[in-house]
Amino acid sequence: xxxxxxxxxxxxxxxxxxxxxxxxxxxxxxxxxxxxxxxxxxxxxxxxxxxxxxxxxxxxxxxxxxxxxxxxxxxxxxxxxxxxxxxxxxxxxxxxxxxxxxxxxxxxxxxxxxxxxxxxxxxxxxxxxxxxxxxxxxxxxxxxxxxxxxxxxxxxxxxxxxxxxxxxxxxxxxxxxxxxxxxxxxxxxxxxxxxxxxxxxxxxxxxxxxxxxxxxxxxxxxxxxxxxxxxxxxxxxxxxxxxxxxxxxxxxxxxxxxxxxxxxxxxxxxxxxxxxxxxxxxxxxxxxxxxxxxxxxxxxxxxxxxxxxxxxxxxxxxx
Numbered sequence: 491x492x493x494x495x496x497x498x499x500x501x502x503x504x505x506x507x508x509x510x511x512x513x514x515x516x517x518x519x520x521x522x523x524x525x526x527x528x529x530x531x532x533x534x535x536x537x538x539x540x541x542x543x544x545x546x547x548x549x550x551x552x553x554x555x556x557x558x559x560x561x562x563x564x565x566x567x568x569x570x571x572x573x574x575x576x577x578x579x580x581x582x583x584x585x586x587x588x589x590x591x592x593x594x595x596x597x598x599x600x601x602x603x604x605x606x607x608x609x610x611x612x613x614x615x616x617x618x619x620x621x622x623x624x625x626x627x628x629x630x631x632x633x634x635x636x637x638x639x640x641x642x643x644x645x646x647x648x649x650x651x652x653x654x655x656x657x658x659x660x661x662x663x664x665x666x667x668x669x670x671x672x673x674x675x676x677x678x679x680x681x682x683x684x685x686x687x688x689x690x691x692x693x694x695x696x697x698x699x700x701x702x703x704x705x706x707x708x709x710x711x712x713x714x715x716x717x718x719x720x721x722x723x724x725x726x727x728x729x730x731x732x733x734x735x736x737x738x739x740x741x742x743x744x745x746x747x748x749x750x751x752x753x754x755x756x757x758x759x760x761x762x763x764x765x766x767x768x769x770x771x772x773x774x775x776x777x778x779x780x781x782x783x784x785x786x787x788x789x790x791x792x793x794x795x796x797x798x799x800x801x802x803x804x805x806x807x808x809x
């Protein structure tokens with residue numbers, strides 16, 4: 491029987507493994523995708539907002555040439571951390587169920603069944619896109635994930651959203667020759683956009699290189715055009731691709747199946763902020779999954795402390 495089973499092989503799941511290893515606990519990390527799967531699915535050109543020091547886990551230095559690391563550097567760092575510390579990680583193995591009998595958890599996966607005294611859930615939120623819920627959203631030209639700008643060269647692209655992901659997509663596809671239209675529900679570009687990027691998009695909008703509709707929303711998508719509801723009325727424009735950068739959410743259904751209580755408004759899971767233990771005794775949360783729908787609340791840099799908090803609580807209860 492394991493002391494801990496960790497669900498999720500992202501940066502925070504790996505940090506939990508490092509903390510468990512340091513404490514001499516037996517553990518296993520189970521990840522349904524590749525190592526740091528969420529980071530792998532980030533755009534290939536992505537640069538982090540955080541500095542490399544703030545992305546470090548387990549006290550292991552993250553050395554980069556530039557101040558802010560990119561996706562490739564982060565993938566290499568977390569891979570080297572996992573392999574050099576010989577962390578037991580099962581990749582491409584999905585957890586399908588967790589039950590508890592007495593003080594023992596039984597964890598069923600797509601490959602095996604495990605038993606553990608404690609479970610840490612560190613699954614992130616990048617797997618499930620927030621839908622627009624409008625006609626035509628299921629058309630192949632609608633994308634909720636973005637990888638590389640070249641694919642959209644010389645195409646008419648509508649980008650929905652005003653956060654970092656939406657603005658990055660708008661600027662990068664524009665610079666590869668796309669005709670870009672931004673559709674933003676609010677009255678301005680989000681102030682959460684990276685401080686070195688926001689002036690760029692504001693200038694492109696001001697000069698007319700990128701068309702932006704504020705206080706607007708996409709109403710319908712068709713094969714060759716879209717409808718945009720604007721303050722001046724309904725507008726139809728030609729379109730080849732829709733990039734719906736509307737955000738992502740944790741798998742709330744999975745949390746509910748585990749017996750974790752969620753708030754009614756933002757689906758924030760119940761947990762003790764001092765120990766990260768949920769209302770299910772012995773089941774802990776770590777990382778961005780703690781924020782519910784408020785996915786801007788937790789990042790790698792401010793949730794990496796969860797690993798030590800959880801393992802310290804587990805060790806204290808064994809004494």
